[in-house]
Amino acid sequence: MIQLTRRATFSASHYYWNPAWTEAENFAVFGKCANRSGHGHNYTLEVGVAGEVDPVTGFVVDLKWLKDVIEREVIEVYDHRHLNLEVPEFAHVIPTTENIAVAIWNRLKPIVAQSGASHLTTIRVYETPEIFAEYRGE
Amino acid sequence: MIQLTRRATFSASHYYWNPAWTEAENFAVFGKCANRSGHGHNYTLEVGVAGEVDPVTGFVVDLKWLKDVIEREVIEVYDHRHLNLEVPEFAHVIPTTENIAVAIWNRLKPIVAQSGASHLTTIRVYETPEIFAEYRGE
Amino acid sequence: MIQLTRRATFSASHYYWNPAWTEAENFAVFGKCANRSGHGHNYTLEVGVAGEVDPVTGFVVDLKWLKDVIEREVIEVYDHRHLNLEVPEFAHVIPTTENIAVAIWNRLKPIVAQSGASHLTTIRVYETPEIFAEYRGE
Amino acid sequence: MIQLTRRATFSASHYYWNPAWTEAENFAVFGKCANRSGHGHNYTLEVGVAGEVDPVTGFVVDLKWLKDVIEREVIEVYDHRHLNLEVPEFAHVIPTTENIAVAIWNRLKPIVAQSGASHLTTIRVYETPEIFAEYRGE
Amino acid sequence: MIQLTRRATFSASHYYWNPAWTEAENFAVFGKCANRSGHGHNYTLEVGVAGEVDPVTGFVVDLKWLKDVIEREVIEVYDHRHLNLEVPEFAHVIPTTENIAVAIWNRLKPIVAQSGASHLTTIRVYETPEIFAEYRGE
Amino acid sequence: MIQLTRRATFSASHYYWNPAWTEAENFAVFGKCANRSGHGHNYTLEVGVAGEVDPVTGFVVDLKWLKDVIEREVIEVYDHRHLNLEVPEFAHVIPTTENIAVAIWNRLKPIVAQSGASHLTTIRVYETPEIFAEYRGE
Numbered sequence: 134m135i136q137l138t139r140r141a142t143f144s145a146s147h148y149y150w151n152p153a154w155t156e157a158e159n160f161a162v163f164g165k166c167a168n169r170s171g172h173g174h175n176y177t178l179e180v181g182v183a184g185e186v187d188p189v190t191g192f193v194v195d196l197k198w199l200k201d202v203i204e205r206e207v208i209e210v211y212d213h214r215h216l217n218l219e220v221p222e223f224a225h226v227i228p229t230t231e232n233i234a235v236a237i238w239n240r241l242k243p244i245v246a247q248s249g250a251s252h253l254t255t256i257r258v259y260e261t262p263e264i265f266a267e268y269r270g271e
Numbered sequence: 272m273i274q275l276t277r278r279a280t281f282s283a284s285h286y287y288w289n290p291a292w293t294e295a296e297n298f299a300v301f302g303k304c305a306n307r308s309g310h311g312h313n314y315t316l317e318v319g320v321a322g323e324v325d326p327v328t329g330f331v332v333d334l335k336w337l338k339d340v341i342e343r344e345v346i347e348v349y350d351h352r353h354l355n356l357e358v359p360e361f362a363h364v365i366p367t368t369e370n371i372a373v374a375i376w377n378r379l380k381p382i383v384a385q386s387g388a389s390h391l392t393t394i395r396v397y398e399t400p401e402i403f404a405e406y407r408g409e
Numbered sequence: 410m411i412q413l414t415r416r417a418t419f420s421a422s423h424y425y426w427n428p429a430w431t432e433a434e435n436f437a438v439f440g441k442c443a444n445r446s447g448h449g450h451n452y453t454l455e456v457g458v459a460g461e462v463d464p465v466t467g468f469v470v471d472l473k474w475l476k477d478v479i480e481r482e483v484i485e486v487y488d489h490r491h492l493n494l495e496v497p498e499f500a501h502v503i504p505t506t507e508n509i510a511v512a513i514w515n516r517l518k519p520i521v522a523q524s525g526a527s528h529l530t531t532i533r534v535y536e537t538p539e540i541f542a543e544y545r546g547e
Numbered sequence: 548m549i550q551l552t553r554r555a556t557f558s559a560s561h562y563y564w565n566p567a568w569t570e571a572e573n574f575a576v577f578g579k580c581a582n583r584s585g586h587g588h589n590y591t592l593e594v595g596v597a598g599e600v601d602p603v604t605g606f607v608v609d610l611k612w613l614k615d616v617i618e619r620e621v622i623e624v625y626d627h628r629h630l631n632l633e634v635p636e637f638a639h640v641i642p643t644t645e646n647i648a649v650a651i652w653n654r655l656k657p658i659v660a661q662s663g664a665s666h667l668t669t670i671r672v673y674e675t676p677e678i679f680a681e682y683r684g685e
Numbered sequence: 686m687i688q689l690t691r692r693a694t695f696s697a698s699h700y701y702w703n704p705a706w707t708e709a710e711n712f713a714v715f716g717k718c719a720n721r722s723g724h725g726h727n728y729t730l731e732v733g734v735a736g737e738v739d740p741v742t743g744f745v746v747d748l749k750w751l752k753d754v755i756e757r758e759v760i761e762v763y764d765h766r767h768l769n770l771e772v773p774e775f776a777h778v779i780p781t782t783e784n785i786a787v788a789i790w791n792r793l794k795p796i797v798a799q800s801g802a803s804h805l806t807t808i809r810v811y812e813t814p815e816i817f818a819e820y821r822g823e
Numbered sequence: 824m825i826q827l828t829r830r831a832t833f834s835a836s837h838y839y840w841n842p843a844w845t846e847a848e849n850f851a852v853f854g855k856c857a858n859r860s861g862h863g864h865n866y867t868l869e870v871g872v873a874g875e876v877d878p879v880t881g882f883v884v885d886l887k888w889l890k891d892v893i894e895r896e897v898i899e900v901y902d903h904r905h906l907n908l909e910v911p912e913f914a915h916v917i918p919t920t921e922n923i924a925v926a927i928w929n930r931l932k933p934i935v936a937q938s939g940a941s942h943l944t945t946i947r948v949y950e951t952p953e954i955f956a957e958y959r960g961e
Contacts, residue, residue, distance in 0.1 A: 134685050135645050140677040144399070146284040146311040146353075151465060162466060164473060170353035173284040173311005175399050186649065189565060190576060191641035196678060197578060215284075215308035227467035231411050235462065261282070261313050263416040264472060271410050272961050273921050278953040289741060300742060302749060324925065327841060328852060329917035334954060335854060365743035369687050373738065401692040402748065409686050420951070422836040422863040422905075427603060438604060440611060446905035449836040449863005451951050491836075491860035503605035507549050511600065537834070537865050539554040540610060547548050558813070560698040560725040560767075584767035587698040587725005589813050629698075629722035675696070675727050703879060714880060716887060779881035783825050787876065815830040816886060823824050 136183040136254060137193045141203050143178070143212035146171040147228040150217070171215055176233070177259040178207065180241060184251030194251040206240045230266040234258045238268050274321040274392060275331045279341050281350035284311040285366040288355070309353055314371070315397040316345065318379060322389030332389040344378045368404040372396045376406050412459040412530055413469045417479050419488035422449040423504040426493070447491055452509070453535040454483065456517060460527030470527040482516045506542040510534045514544050550597040550668055551607045555617050557626035560587040561642040564631070585629055590647070591673040592621065594655060598665030608665040620654045644680040648672045652682050688735040688806055689745045693755050695764035698725040699780040702769070723767055728785070729811040730759065732793060736803030746803040758792045782818040786810045790820050826873040826944055827883045831893050833902035836863040837918040840907070861905055866923070867949040868897065870931060874941030884941040896930045924948045924958040932960065 148171045149163035159167040166172070180203055184193045214220055216228040222236045238256045245253040259265040286309050287301035297305040304310070318341055322331045352358055354366040360374045376394045383391040397403040424447045425439035435443040442448070456479055460469045490496055492504040498512045514532045521529040535541040562585045563577035573581040580586070594617055598607045628634055630642040636650045652670045659667040673679040700723045701715035711719040718724070732755055736745045766772055768780040774788045790808045797805040811817040838861045839853035849857040856862070870893055874883045904910055906918040912926045928946045935943040949955040 134683075135648060136681045137645060138679050138681070142399070144310050144312050146309045149467070153465075162471075165351040168351055168353075168357075170356045171284045171309055171311070172282050172351040172353065173309070174282050175313045186643075186645045189567075191563070191643035191646045193645050193680075195576075213303040213306055213310040215306075215310065218308045219306075229462075229467035231413060231462045231469050232467045234411060261280070265414050266469070267412045267414070269410075272959075273924060274957045275921060276955050276957070287743070291741075300747075324919075324921045327843075329839070329919035329922045331921050331956075333852075367738075367743035369689060369738045369745050370743045372687060403690050404745075405688045405690070407686075418951070420862050420864050422861045425605070429603075438609075441903040444903055444905075444909075446908045447836045447861055447863070448834050448903040448905065449861070450834050451865045489855040489858055489862040491858075491862065494860045495858075505600075505605035507551060507600045507607050508605045510549060537832070541552050542607075543550045543552070545548075556813070558724050558726050560723045579765040582765055582767075582771075584770045585698045585723055585725070586696050586765040586767065587723070588696050589727045627717040627720055627724040629720075629724065632722045633720075675694070701881070705879075714885075781876075781881035783827060783876045783883050784881045786825060817828050818883070819826045819828070821824075 134183055135186055135193055136181050137196070137251075138179050138181040138255070139196060139199050139203065141178045141180070141200075141208060142175060143208050144173060144175050145211050145214050145216050146173040147216040147223075148172070149227050149229065151227065171217070174260050176211075178203070178237065179255070179257040179259075180237075180253070181255030181257070182245055182248075182251045183254045187250060194245075194248055198248070199245075202241065202244055206244060207237055230258050230260045230264060231268075234266040234268040238270060242270065272321055273324055273331055274319050275334070275389075276317050276319040276393070277334060277337050277341065279316045279318070279338075279346060280313060281316065281346050282311060282313050283349050283352050283354050284309040285354040285361075286310070287365050287367065289365065309355070312398050314349075316341070316375065317393070317395040317397075318375075318391070319393030319395070320383055320389045321392045325388060332383075332386055336386065337383075340379065340382055344382060345375055368396050368398045368402060369406075372404040372406040376408060380408065410459055411462055411469055412457050413472070413527075414455050414457040414531070415472060415475050415479065417454045417456070417476075417484060418451060419454070419484050420449060420451050421487050421490050421492050422447040423492040423499075424448070425503050425505065427503065447493070450536050452487075454479070454513065455531070455533040455535075456513075456529070457531030457533070458521055458524075458527045459530045463526060470521075470524055474524070475521075478517065478520055482520060483513055506534050506536045506540060507544075510542040510544040514546060518546065548597055549600055549607055550595050551610070551613075551665075552593050552595040552669070553610060553613050553617065555592045555594070555614075555622060556589060557592070557622050558587060558589050559625050559628050559630050560585040561630040561637075562586070563641050563643065565641065585631070588674050590625075592617070592651065593669070593671040593673075594651075594667070595669030595671070596659055596662075596665045597668045601664060608659075608662055612662065613659075616655065616658055620658060621651055644672050644674045644678060645682075648680040648682040652684060656684065686735055687738055687745055688733050689748070689803075690731050690733040690807070691748060691751050691755065693730045693732070693752075693760060694727060695730065695760050696725060696727050697763050697766050697768050698723040699768040699775075700724070701779050701781065703779065723769070726812050728763075730755070730789065731807070731809040731811075732789075732805070733807030733809070734797055734800075734803045735806045739802060746797075746800055750800065751797075754793065754796055758796060759789055782810050782812045782816060783820075786818040786820040790822060794822065824873055825876055825883055826871050827886070827941075828869050828871040828945070829886060829889050829893065831868045831870070831890075831898060832865060833868065833898050834863060834865050835901050835904050835906050836861040837906040837913075838862070839917050839919065841917065861907070864950050866901075868893070868927065869945070869947040869949075870927075870943070871945030871947070872935055872938075872941045873944045877940060884935075884938055888938065889935075892931065892934055896934060897927055920948050920950045920954060920956040921958075924956040928958050928960060
């Protein structure tokens with residue numbers, strides 16, 4: 134069993150806002166992240182997949198296939214988008230780094246499972262180099 | 272003469288849009304950057320200042336003072352903001368990396384000049400680790 | 410259950426010295442790290458906290474709170490200090506990367522536990538980009 | 548129990564080729580990696596070792612010893628080499644990132660075990676900053 | 686006048702060999718780089734272009750166009766290739782970092798000149814993060 | 824004319840202190856850097872050398888020679904040292920990043936000049952990734 138990880142990046146806008154709260158409550162909890170004009174980040178995504186090494190190819194997973202999956206399922210949907218306004222899973226869920234990691238897990242888990250030999254083990258999302266969330270489906 | 276450079280970061284949203292053009296023209300030139308919902312980046316700013324080393328302090332410039340100037344003049348205005356909608360110099364100027372570098376130069380040039388011995392020489396702005404603009408006031 | 414990690418940095422001096430040994434023994438084991446004038450590093454600290462995502466905020470932990478805790482409990486005590494001479498836990502413990510990681514764990518574990526929903530899972534300390542210690546309280 | 552990790556780098560050539568396949572099959576599966584002239588990478592290796600902290604030295608493992616082991620067992624054999632043509636374990640095994648991680652594990656596992664208190668826990672190999680394999684002997 | 690820089694990467698093999706010398710002379714001067722089996726690197730390329738900011742677009746140069754030029758003129762020719770054996774400009778020129786920088790300058794200079802407003806100012810090539818060559822056509 | 828740059832690192836302690844001032848004056852100007860117990864950094868040094876490419880070797884300068892020069896003249900003197908107490912040029916000069924850059928210039932300038940074809944053009948010293956000084960002998 135070996136884990137292979139592929140990194141990708143996307144640039145997106147977001148804000149933190151709980152519609153059940155007043156504006157004052159939102160700013161008290163979320164600070165400047167509550168600014169409704171939005172702000173943005175260069176997110177870095179790490180997708181970890183584990184399995185046995187195929188003795189014929191030397192691969193746990195075909196990285197070209199994995200790159201295309203990440204591109205189609207995540208980058209095309211998130212990159213150069215406003216997460217709150219344009220990405221369906223954040224219509225009613227605040228796009229914190231934690232929730233972005235869970236959402237990407239939910240997008241990729243069933244597709245990686247179709248690859249046969251390998252399975253998704255880790256989604257790590259960096260909002261900045263100083264902050265990251267990691268979800269392992271547990 | 273020696274140059275001292277200090278790095279800072281800010282996270283902001285923006286879009287590229289020329290109001291004199293149709294939507295189709297904007298998307299033809301700017302691609303997905305023309306998305307009016309906005310997208311964002313973790314910008315990295317490098318501020319270069321040059322001068323003689325003061326033999327009493329060993330400093331070209333007091334880095335604590337320079338950090339406070341960058342914080343007050345740039346970070347407080349740009350960080351967690353939508354550049355097009357909330358930062359005055361981009362009300363009618365497209366916030367490309369080039370224009371952001373020039374705008375920060377214009378903000379910092381007169382203030383660094385007040386420090387006496389040193390002067391602003393370089394503004395470098397990274398939109399991502401792959402793209403940066405550098406302005407030297409020439 | 411999701412893990413959120415926040416990075417911080419501090420610059421400090423230290424040396425490696427076992428007072429039960431002769432000078433020759435110290436240099437034999439610790440090499441140039443035994444130099445009693447001290448040397449120093451830019452340490453990078455990663456603090457990992459895990460818990461359930463709060464559906465109201467989207468947070469595992471309030472990162473502003475966590476940043477303040479790290480600042481108050483670690484950075485103010487370690488940054489711009491000589492670890493052997495000025496930080497109490499290293500008065501009789503050699504400040505190796507391993508021992509620094511354990512000491513920071515001991516400082517942060519009870520405080521993160523007070524946050525309620527989340528708990529400390531990982532302390533990673535980089536002495537340089539080439540060397541790091543990781544402690545998980547096990 | 549604490550984990551200590553040391554990073555090292557080597558620059559090497561390789562190609563991906565299964566001799567049981569035709570040229571067309573190799574290019575269909577491996578793409579441009581099947582180019583028999585070879586291409587290369589700056590590999591980054593992370594070697595993770597775990598154990599109790601020795602109260603006399605503050606060490607899990609003597610990093611100078613570990614550096615020498617990595618240098619002798621891996622860097623001298625892999626660096627500035629063509630992995631397929633010059634490194635024995637890849638004479639009949641395709642040097643994918645996965646297989647390189649396993650090979651380095653096999654080289655280092657018994658030697659770290661001789662150190663007494665600590666044991667090898669993790670081999671991570673970056674082919675580029677975007678792709679890495681991690682093997683834990685499981 | 687402002688400079689805009691775009692980064693790109695390619696992975697390639699090479700060796701250092703002067704055919705006018707004996708094997709012993711080649712190893713005396715080039716060390717392990719003279720290994721004819723080849724070794725390789727992840728090269729990082731920075732292409733700097735300068736000009737006036739177009740007030741209509743906010744651009745010095747259309748970065749999408751520049752990316753396509755770099756991809757077509759450099760990456761497709763160099764990436765996953767053996768520089769000595771497969772890239773024409775290195776048939777009789779040793780592919781040192783210095784010579785690679787000059788060769789990329791010669792490839793890109795006339796094409797960037799066709800863009801009209803901007804011109805090529807800098808080619809920087811990193812062989813590793815520790816070594817880079819910079820050519821400015823002077 | 825092409826520039827070749829080589830990076831190196833050293834870890835050292837220092838403090839900022841002007842003996843002509845009172846303790847209160849030193850802390851007023853230098854803040855926590857005035858702590859006489861010292862603190863430290865992982866410094867990164869970039870040494871830039873320029874010249875014509877030798878058509879026989881493809882080199883501006885023999886990087887192995889340059890590495891040995893940097894090792895002997897800078898790293899052996901500065902690494903794992905307290906700059907104020909152990910490095911002669913800082914006995915009466917405050918080891919700010921600016922002064923360290925000038926001191927390394929003065930150490931390397933005459934030696935690189937002896938190499939014949941190339942000359943020293945740039946010394947850049949990073950105290951942290953956020954702060955660097957650059958000296959070009961002007």
